[in-house]
Amino acid sequence: MTSPDTEAEHVEATNLLYRDPELYDMVQSDSTGAGMCRTLVELHRPGARTLADFGCGTGRDLEILAKRFECIGVDLQPGLVDHAHRIRPWLDIRTGDMRTVRLGRRTDVVACLGNSLAYVHDNDEIDQVFATFAAHAQPGTLLVLCSPIAPTTRTGPATARVDTPRGPATVTVRHEWDLRTQIDTMHRHWVLPSGDEARDEIRRRVLFPRELERYAQGAGFEVLDMLDGAGAWAGLTGPTAYTVARDTR
The missing domain is CATH 2.20.25 (N-terminal domain of TfIIb)
Structure with missing residues (x-):
């Protein structure tokens, strides 16, 4: 496993948005992820009060979710976290690697939105990420993911x-x-x-639906539903999907 600092530097070097957090916030201003996360929680665990978001970026989704939950966020990119501290100082956002970070608390909801999971490419390291999700969960905790489940079919520019x-x-x-x-x-x-x-x-690493389910089950989560990335409730079309699972340990 590469070191968190090396990984963060590589991802920043290959993505303009990570080098320019203001641009990141503007381009990624769509609140669909936060809205879908809240909808899924209200459907499957309406009494949830606490939420941890892994791969939270500048906290744009967390700012919305914090209106409903007591939240904590983690991101690998120091530049995005520093930007979050400047413009959203009321949020608890920390620098950390979701393969290894341990916050010392368990929450009612564990979220990983915005395709953050897809930046982990190695099978063993994906297992480590799901172990992190499990380390911050308790029986009944909901896991809400947004990640690619199929390649993008459009190849032309x-x-x-x-x-x-x-x-x-x-x-x-x-x-x-x-x-x-x-x-x-x-x-x-x-x-x-x-x-x-x-x-x-x-x-970005694509995890096909059954593959994603296997990783979740291996960490003690039962998949409850998978929904189209556009928020539709009528099956999966890809390339992204929302997955909601429950800790059954």
Whole structure:
């Protein structure tokens, strides 16, 4: 296993949003993840009061969830955590590696949203992440995940306009799929308002639904449901899905 510092530096170097937390907050401003998490908790454990979010970034989802739960968040990227401390100082957000971090508490809900789980590629390290989830759970705790369950089917480039704190930018995105490693690589080419360019190479591990279920069961969780990533309740279409599971230990 690479060290947390080395891993954080590598991920930051390959993702413009991690190097620019203001841009991260603006681009990732969609609150679907927080809304789906809350909906799933209200459905399966309406009495939940405490929540731990692993891979919380700048705390944009946690800020919404904290209106309903007593929350704590963890993220690997020091730059994102420092930004969170500046703009959301009322939140409890800490720097930590979700493969190994132990917060010394158990919560009613354990969440891992925004495809954070997909940044862990190795099978043994995925087991370690689920062991972390279990270490912060107790009988009845809900585990809520948002992660890729299939590769992105669109492989050709697509260009979009993106608002940034310094004006409009354009970003061209294409995907590359490696079936053997189950890695979906997203290549992004940014043209920023200044005219500067930046390139990202974001590698995410796809865990197919039955595979995801096996990891959850191995850590003591029973999968209750999997839902389409757009929030639909009529089956799975991919490429992302919400998974809700319950600690049965």
